[in-house]
Amino acid sequence: MLLFVILSLASRSNAMTLEVGEKTIEVPVTFSFVGSAQCLNSSHCGNTKGSDFWTLGAIAAAYEDINKMPSLDYFHNMTISFFDLINTGKRSIESTVDAASVPNSLGIIGLPDTCLDEATIAGVHDKVAVSEGCHFNLASYGDFDKVFVQLANSPSAYAMGVRAFVQRYGWRHVVVLSPSDGMETYFVKSRDQLIVELRTAGIHIVADVRLPAIEPEQDPTAAIADYARTIANTYLSTRIYVIFDPNHNAPMLRWTLSVMGRMGLLQTGE
Structure with missing residues:
Protein backbone atom coordinates (compact mmCIF):
# COMPACT_ATOMS: atom_id res chain seq x y z
CA MET A 1 0.00 0.00 0.00
CA LEU A 2 2.72 2.46 0.96
CA LEU A 3 4.51 1.96 -2.35
CA PHE A 4 1.75 1.23 -4.83
CA VAL A 5 -0.51 4.11 -3.83
CA ILE A 6 1.98 6.70 -5.09
CA LEU A 7 1.77 5.38 -8.64
CA SER A 8 -2.01 5.29 -8.87
CA LEU A 9 -1.96 8.28 -11.25
CA ALA A 10 0.46 6.68 -13.71
CA SER A 11 -0.87 7.04 -17.25
CA ARG A 12 1.65 5.29 -19.45
CA SER A 13 5.27 4.17 -19.47
CA ASN A 14 8.01 2.78 -21.65
CA ALA A 15 11.29 1.09 -20.82
CA MET A 16 12.86 4.29 -19.47
CA THR A 17 10.16 6.70 -18.30
CA LEU A 18 6.84 6.86 -16.48
CA GLU A 19 4.34 9.69 -16.89
CA VAL A 20 2.46 10.75 -13.75
CA GLY A 21 0.11 13.56 -14.64
CA GLU A 22 2.29 16.14 -16.35
CA LYS A 23 5.49 14.83 -14.79
CA THR A 24 7.88 12.36 -16.42
CA ILE A 25 9.64 9.99 -14.04
CA GLU A 26 12.62 7.83 -14.87
CA VAL A 27 12.16 4.13 -14.19
CA PRO A 28 12.88 2.02 -12.22
CA VAL A 29 11.30 4.38 -9.72
CA THR A 30 13.04 5.89 -6.70
CA PHE A 31 11.56 6.78 -3.32
CA SER A 32 12.92 8.47 -0.20
CA PHE A 33 12.21 7.47 3.40
CA VAL A 34 12.44 9.91 6.32
CA GLY A 35 12.25 8.26 9.74
CA SER A 36 13.95 7.18 12.95
CA ALA A 37 16.01 4.14 11.98
CA GLN A 38 19.47 3.45 10.62
CA CYS A 39 18.66 1.08 7.76
CA LEU A 40 15.86 -0.13 5.57
CA ASN A 41 16.50 -3.22 3.48
CA SER A 42 18.91 -5.24 5.61
CA SER A 43 18.19 -7.87 8.24
CA HIS A 44 19.30 -5.65 11.13
CA CYS A 45 17.56 -2.31 11.67
CA GLY A 46 18.58 -0.90 15.03
CA ASN A 47 17.73 2.36 16.78
CA THR A 48 14.10 2.23 15.76
CA LYS A 49 11.32 3.61 17.89
CA GLY A 50 7.58 4.05 17.77
CA SER A 51 5.59 3.23 14.65
CA ASP A 52 8.69 3.57 12.45
CA PHE A 53 9.72 0.06 13.51
CA TRP A 54 6.57 -1.47 12.01
CA THR A 55 6.57 0.84 8.99
CA LEU A 56 10.14 -0.12 8.17
CA GLY A 57 9.30 -3.79 8.45
CA ALA A 58 6.38 -3.42 6.03
CA ILE A 59 8.45 -1.43 3.56
CA ALA A 60 11.35 -3.87 3.74
CA ALA A 61 9.01 -6.80 3.04
CA ALA A 62 7.32 -5.00 0.13
CA TYR A 63 10.68 -3.87 -1.24
CA GLU A 64 12.01 -7.42 -1.28
CA ASP A 65 8.88 -8.97 -2.81
CA ILE A 66 8.48 -6.31 -5.50
CA ASN A 67 12.06 -6.57 -6.66
CA LYS A 68 11.65 -10.34 -7.07
CA MET A 69 8.94 -9.79 -9.69
CA PRO A 70 10.18 -8.50 -13.07
CA SER A 71 6.58 -8.60 -14.33
CA LEU A 72 5.84 -5.52 -12.22
CA ASP A 73 7.50 -3.41 -14.90
CA TYR A 74 8.49 0.00 -13.50
CA PHE A 75 8.06 -1.16 -9.90
CA HIS A 76 10.76 -3.79 -10.40
CA ASN A 77 14.31 -2.85 -9.32
CA MET A 78 13.07 0.22 -7.44
CA THR A 79 15.46 1.98 -5.09
CA ILE A 80 14.82 3.71 -1.77
CA SER A 81 17.06 6.43 -0.34
CA PHE A 82 17.02 6.40 3.45
CA PHE A 83 17.33 9.53 5.63
CA ASP A 84 17.87 8.74 9.29
CA LEU A 85 16.61 11.04 12.04
CA ILE A 86 18.63 9.51 14.89
CA ASN A 87 22.23 8.86 13.97
CA THR A 88 22.57 11.96 11.78
CA GLY A 89 21.27 14.30 14.48
CA LYS A 90 19.26 16.16 11.86
CA ARG A 91 15.75 17.45 12.41
CA SER A 92 12.99 15.96 10.27
CA ILE A 93 12.63 19.20 8.27
CA GLU A 94 16.30 19.13 7.28
CA SER A 95 16.09 15.45 6.35
CA THR A 96 12.95 16.09 4.31
CA VAL A 97 14.74 18.79 2.33
CA ASP A 98 17.54 16.30 1.64
CA ALA A 99 15.03 13.61 0.68
CA ALA A 100 13.16 15.93 -1.65
CA SER A 101 16.42 16.76 -3.42
CA VAL A 102 17.08 13.17 -4.54
CA PRO A 103 17.13 13.25 -8.37
CA ASN A 104 14.10 11.60 -9.99
CA SER A 105 12.61 10.57 -6.63
CA LEU A 106 8.87 10.12 -6.98
CA GLY A 107 7.84 10.55 -3.35
CA ILE A 108 8.75 10.62 0.32
CA ILE A 109 7.58 7.89 2.70
CA GLY A 110 7.54 8.15 6.49
CA LEU A 111 7.54 11.65 8.03
CA PRO A 112 6.89 12.44 11.72
CA ASP A 113 3.56 12.67 13.54
CA THR A 114 3.51 16.44 13.07
CA CYS A 115 4.14 16.52 9.34
CA LEU A 116 2.75 19.84 8.06
CA ASP A 117 6.13 21.43 7.32
CA GLU A 118 7.53 18.22 5.84
CA ALA A 119 4.51 17.69 3.57
CA THR A 120 4.76 21.31 2.44
CA ILE A 121 8.42 20.82 1.53
CA ALA A 122 7.54 17.69 -0.43
CA GLY A 123 4.83 19.56 -2.33
CA VAL A 124 7.14 22.46 -3.17
CA HIS A 125 9.58 19.94 -4.67
CA ASP A 126 6.76 18.24 -6.61
CA LYS A 127 7.01 15.04 -4.55
CA VAL A 128 4.16 12.95 -3.18
CA ALA A 129 4.29 12.59 0.63
CA VAL A 130 2.99 9.29 2.04
CA SER A 131 2.67 9.16 5.83
CA GLU A 132 1.56 6.29 8.04
CA GLY A 133 1.77 8.23 11.28
CA CYS A 134 0.94 11.86 10.46
CA HIS A 135 -1.73 13.21 12.80
CA PHE A 136 -3.04 15.84 10.40
CA ASN A 137 -5.38 14.99 7.54
CA LEU A 138 -3.66 17.37 5.15
CA ALA A 139 -5.43 15.87 2.15
CA SER A 140 -8.50 17.95 3.06
CA TYR A 141 -6.62 21.27 2.93
CA GLY A 142 -5.93 23.34 -0.19
CA ASP A 143 -3.85 21.51 -2.79
CA PHE A 144 -2.52 18.90 -0.36
CA ASP A 145 -4.95 16.38 -1.85
CA LYS A 146 -2.66 16.26 -4.90
CA VAL A 147 0.59 15.65 -3.02
CA PHE A 148 -0.29 14.00 0.31
CA VAL A 149 -1.51 10.50 1.20
CA GLN A 150 -2.46 9.78 4.81
CA LEU A 151 -2.53 6.14 5.89
CA ALA A 152 -3.29 6.78 9.58
CA ASN A 153 -6.86 6.74 10.83
CA SER A 154 -8.68 10.05 10.86
Whole structure:
Protein backbone atom coordinates (compact mmCIF):
# COMPACT_ATOMS: atom_id res chain seq x y z
CA MET A 1 0.00 0.00 0.00
CA LEU A 2 2.72 2.46 0.96
CA LEU A 3 4.51 1.96 -2.35
CA PHE A 4 1.75 1.23 -4.83
CA VAL A 5 -0.51 4.11 -3.83
CA ILE A 6 1.98 6.70 -5.09
CA LEU A 7 1.77 5.38 -8.64
CA SER A 8 -2.01 5.29 -8.87
CA LEU A 9 -1.96 8.28 -11.25
CA ALA A 10 0.46 6.68 -13.71
CA SER A 11 -0.87 7.04 -17.25
CA ARG A 12 1.65 5.29 -19.45
CA SER A 13 5.27 4.17 -19.47
CA ASN A 14 8.01 2.78 -21.65
CA ALA A 15 11.29 1.09 -20.82
CA MET A 16 12.86 4.29 -19.47
CA THR A 17 10.16 6.70 -18.30
CA LEU A 18 6.84 6.86 -16.48
CA GLU A 19 4.34 9.69 -16.89
CA VAL A 20 2.46 10.75 -13.75
CA GLY A 21 0.11 13.56 -14.64
CA GLU A 22 2.29 16.14 -16.35
CA LYS A 23 5.49 14.83 -14.79
CA THR A 24 7.88 12.36 -16.42
CA ILE A 25 9.64 9.99 -14.04
CA GLU A 26 12.62 7.83 -14.87
CA VAL A 27 12.16 4.13 -14.19
CA PRO A 28 12.88 2.02 -12.22
CA VAL A 29 11.30 4.38 -9.72
CA THR A 30 13.04 5.89 -6.70
CA PHE A 31 11.56 6.78 -3.32
CA SER A 32 12.92 8.47 -0.20
CA PHE A 33 12.21 7.47 3.40
CA VAL A 34 12.44 9.91 6.32
CA GLY A 35 12.25 8.26 9.74
CA SER A 36 13.95 7.18 12.95
CA ALA A 37 16.01 4.14 11.98
CA GLN A 38 19.47 3.45 10.62
CA CYS A 39 18.66 1.08 7.76
CA LEU A 40 15.86 -0.13 5.57
CA ASN A 41 16.50 -3.22 3.48
CA SER A 42 18.91 -5.24 5.61
CA SER A 43 18.19 -7.87 8.24
CA HIS A 44 19.30 -5.65 11.13
CA CYS A 45 17.56 -2.31 11.67
CA GLY A 46 18.58 -0.90 15.03
CA ASN A 47 17.73 2.36 16.78
CA THR A 48 14.10 2.23 15.76
CA LYS A 49 11.32 3.61 17.89
CA GLY A 50 7.58 4.05 17.77
CA SER A 51 5.59 3.23 14.65
CA ASP A 52 8.69 3.57 12.45
CA PHE A 53 9.72 0.06 13.51
CA TRP A 54 6.57 -1.47 12.01
CA THR A 55 6.57 0.84 8.99
CA LEU A 56 10.14 -0.12 8.17
CA GLY A 57 9.30 -3.79 8.45
CA ALA A 58 6.38 -3.42 6.03
CA ILE A 59 8.45 -1.43 3.56
CA ALA A 60 11.35 -3.87 3.74
CA ALA A 61 9.01 -6.80 3.04
CA ALA A 62 7.32 -5.00 0.13
CA TYR A 63 10.68 -3.87 -1.24
CA GLU A 64 12.01 -7.42 -1.28
CA ASP A 65 8.88 -8.97 -2.81
CA ILE A 66 8.48 -6.31 -5.50
CA ASN A 67 12.06 -6.57 -6.66
CA LYS A 68 11.65 -10.34 -7.07
CA MET A 69 8.94 -9.79 -9.69
CA PRO A 70 10.18 -8.50 -13.07
CA SER A 71 6.58 -8.60 -14.33
CA LEU A 72 5.84 -5.52 -12.22
CA ASP A 73 7.50 -3.41 -14.90
CA TYR A 74 8.49 0.00 -13.50
CA PHE A 75 8.06 -1.16 -9.90
CA HIS A 76 10.76 -3.79 -10.40
CA ASN A 77 14.31 -2.85 -9.32
CA MET A 78 13.07 0.22 -7.44
CA THR A 79 15.46 1.98 -5.09
CA ILE A 80 14.82 3.71 -1.77
CA SER A 81 17.06 6.43 -0.34
CA PHE A 82 17.02 6.40 3.45
CA PHE A 83 17.33 9.53 5.63
CA ASP A 84 17.87 8.74 9.29
CA LEU A 85 16.61 11.04 12.04
CA ILE A 86 18.63 9.51 14.89
CA ASN A 87 22.23 8.86 13.97
CA THR A 88 22.57 11.96 11.78
CA GLY A 89 21.27 14.30 14.48
CA LYS A 90 19.26 16.16 11.86
CA ARG A 91 15.75 17.45 12.41
CA SER A 92 12.99 15.96 10.27
CA ILE A 93 12.63 19.20 8.27
CA GLU A 94 16.30 19.13 7.28
CA SER A 95 16.09 15.45 6.35
CA THR A 96 12.95 16.09 4.31
CA VAL A 97 14.74 18.79 2.33
CA ASP A 98 17.54 16.30 1.64
CA ALA A 99 15.03 13.61 0.68
CA ALA A 100 13.16 15.93 -1.65
CA SER A 101 16.42 16.76 -3.42
CA VAL A 102 17.08 13.17 -4.54
CA PRO A 103 17.13 13.25 -8.37
CA ASN A 104 14.10 11.60 -9.99
CA SER A 105 12.61 10.57 -6.63
CA LEU A 106 8.87 10.12 -6.98
CA GLY A 107 7.84 10.55 -3.35
CA ILE A 108 8.75 10.62 0.32
CA ILE A 109 7.58 7.89 2.70
CA GLY A 110 7.54 8.15 6.49
CA LEU A 111 7.54 11.65 8.03
CA PRO A 112 6.89 12.44 11.72
CA ASP A 113 3.56 12.67 13.54
CA THR A 114 3.51 16.44 13.07
CA CYS A 115 4.14 16.52 9.34
CA LEU A 116 2.75 19.84 8.06
CA ASP A 117 6.13 21.43 7.32
CA GLU A 118 7.53 18.22 5.84
CA ALA A 119 4.51 17.69 3.57
CA THR A 120 4.76 21.31 2.44
CA ILE A 121 8.42 20.82 1.53
CA ALA A 122 7.54 17.69 -0.43
CA GLY A 123 4.83 19.56 -2.33
CA VAL A 124 7.14 22.46 -3.17
CA HIS A 125 9.58 19.94 -4.67
CA ASP A 126 6.76 18.24 -6.61
CA LYS A 127 7.01 15.04 -4.55
CA VAL A 128 4.16 12.95 -3.18
CA ALA A 129 4.29 12.59 0.63
CA VAL A 130 2.99 9.29 2.04
CA SER A 131 2.67 9.16 5.83
CA GLU A 132 1.56 6.29 8.04
CA GLY A 133 1.77 8.23 11.28
CA CYS A 134 0.94 11.86 10.46
CA HIS A 135 -1.73 13.21 12.80
CA PHE A 136 -3.04 15.84 10.40
CA ASN A 137 -5.38 14.99 7.54
CA LEU A 138 -3.66 17.37 5.15
CA ALA A 139 -5.43 15.87 2.15
CA SER A 140 -8.50 17.95 3.06
CA TYR A 141 -6.62 21.27 2.93
CA GLY A 142 -5.93 23.34 -0.19
CA ASP A 143 -3.85 21.51 -2.79
CA PHE A 144 -2.52 18.90 -0.36
CA ASP A 145 -4.95 16.38 -1.85
CA LYS A 146 -2.66 16.26 -4.90
CA VAL A 147 0.59 15.65 -3.02
CA PHE A 148 -0.29 14.00 0.31
CA VAL A 149 -1.51 10.50 1.20
CA GLN A 150 -2.46 9.78 4.81
CA LEU A 151 -2.53 6.14 5.89
CA ALA A 152 -3.29 6.78 9.58
CA ASN A 153 -6.86 6.74 10.83
CA SER A 154 -8.68 10.05 10.86
CA PRO A 155 -10.03 11.43 14.18
CA SER A 156 -13.55 10.52 13.08
CA ALA A 157 -12.50 6.89 12.50
CA TYR A 158 -11.35 6.54 16.12
CA ALA A 159 -14.53 8.18 17.36
CA MET A 160 -16.83 6.01 15.26
CA GLY A 161 -14.98 2.89 16.38
CA VAL A 162 -15.59 3.64 20.07
CA ARG A 163 -19.19 4.63 19.41
CA ALA A 164 -19.83 1.36 17.54
CA PHE A 165 -18.34 -0.61 20.44
CA VAL A 166 -20.53 1.15 23.01
CA GLN A 167 -23.63 0.63 20.87
CA ARG A 168 -22.78 -3.02 20.27
CA TYR A 169 -23.23 -3.78 23.98
CA GLY A 170 -26.27 -1.55 24.40
CA TRP A 171 -24.64 0.81 26.88
CA ARG A 172 -26.67 4.01 27.21
CA HIS A 173 -24.79 5.91 29.94
CA VAL A 174 -21.01 6.44 29.99
CA VAL A 175 -18.31 8.52 31.64
CA VAL A 176 -15.52 9.80 29.38
CA LEU A 177 -12.10 10.25 31.01
CA SER A 178 -9.17 11.86 29.19
CA PRO A 179 -5.97 13.81 29.97
CA SER A 180 -6.41 17.48 30.76
CA ASP A 181 -3.21 18.50 29.01
CA GLY A 182 -0.31 17.30 26.90
CA MET A 183 -2.34 15.87 24.00
CA GLU A 184 -1.46 16.64 20.40
CA THR A 185 -4.00 18.43 18.21
CA TYR A 186 -4.85 15.18 16.44
CA PHE A 187 -5.91 13.49 19.68
CA VAL A 188 -7.78 16.55 20.94
CA LYS A 189 -9.82 16.45 17.73
CA SER A 190 -10.34 12.71 18.16
CA ARG A 191 -11.65 13.21 21.71
CA ASP A 192 -13.96 16.04 20.65
CA GLN A 193 -15.26 13.95 17.77
CA LEU A 194 -15.85 11.06 20.16
CA ILE A 195 -18.08 13.23 22.35
CA VAL A 196 -20.06 14.30 19.27
CA GLU A 197 -20.43 10.71 18.05
CA LEU A 198 -21.69 9.45 21.40
CA ARG A 199 -24.21 12.24 21.82
CA THR A 200 -25.43 11.93 18.24
CA ALA A 201 -26.04 8.22 18.87
CA GLY A 202 -28.25 9.09 21.86
CA ILE A 203 -25.73 7.90 24.44
CA HIS A 204 -25.88 9.92 27.66
CA ILE A 205 -22.49 11.22 28.79
CA VAL A 206 -22.80 11.29 32.57
CA ALA A 207 -19.54 13.24 32.82
CA ASP A 208 -16.77 14.34 30.46
CA VAL A 209 -13.82 14.64 32.84
CA ARG A 210 -10.29 15.83 32.05
CA LEU A 211 -7.77 14.61 34.62
CA PRO A 212 -4.10 15.62 34.96
CA ALA A 213 -1.40 13.17 33.98
CA ILE A 214 0.49 11.48 36.82
CA GLU A 215 4.20 11.64 36.10
CA PRO A 216 6.43 8.83 37.43
CA GLU A 217 8.53 11.19 39.54
CA GLN A 218 5.68 13.12 41.16
CA ASP A 219 3.74 12.44 44.36
CA PRO A 220 0.46 10.97 43.05
CA THR A 221 -1.58 11.77 46.18
CA ALA A 222 -3.38 14.84 44.80
CA ALA A 223 -4.02 13.26 41.40
CA ILE A 224 -5.36 10.07 42.98
CA ALA A 225 -7.78 12.21 44.98
CA ASP A 226 -9.06 13.67 41.69
CA TYR A 227 -9.62 10.18 40.29
CA ALA A 228 -11.34 9.00 43.47
CA ARG A 229 -13.62 12.04 43.55
CA THR A 230 -14.58 11.57 39.89
CA ILE A 231 -15.39 7.88 40.33
CA ALA A 232 -17.28 8.45 43.59
CA ASN A 233 -19.46 11.06 41.87
CA THR A 234 -20.29 8.91 38.85
CA TYR A 235 -20.17 5.17 39.53
CA LEU A 236 -23.73 5.01 40.86
CA SER A 237 -24.99 6.47 37.57
CA THR A 238 -23.04 4.18 35.25
CA ARG A 239 -20.51 1.37 35.30
CA ILE A 240 -19.15 2.23 31.85
CA TYR A 241 -16.01 4.37 31.70
CA VAL A 242 -14.58 5.29 28.29
CA ILE A 243 -10.93 6.14 28.88
CA PHE A 244 -9.39 8.10 26.03
CA ASP A 245 -5.66 8.18 26.73
CA PRO A 246 -3.23 8.30 23.76
CA ASN A 247 -0.16 8.27 26.01
CA HIS A 248 2.21 5.31 26.03
CA ASN A 249 0.71 2.33 27.92
CA ALA A 250 -2.44 4.36 28.72
CA PRO A 251 -1.55 5.32 32.35
CA MET A 252 -5.06 6.72 32.91
CA LEU A 253 -6.45 3.21 32.56
CA ARG A 254 -4.05 1.86 35.18
CA TRP A 255 -4.79 4.66 37.64
CA THR A 256 -8.55 4.35 37.13
CA LEU A 257 -8.48 0.61 37.82
CA SER A 258 -6.17 1.16 40.79
CA VAL A 259 -8.50 3.71 42.37
CA MET A 260 -11.55 1.55 41.70
CA GLY A 261 -9.76 -1.30 43.45
CA ARG A 262 -9.00 0.89 46.46
CA MET A 263 -12.67 1.85 46.60
CA GLY A 264 -13.68 -1.82 46.62
CA LEU A 265 -15.53 -1.61 43.30
CA LEU A 266 -13.55 -4.32 41.53
CA GLN A 267 -13.70 -6.87 44.33
CA THR A 268 -17.51 -6.85 44.38
CA GLY A 269 -17.85 -7.29 40.64
CA GLU A 270 -19.28 -3.82 40.20
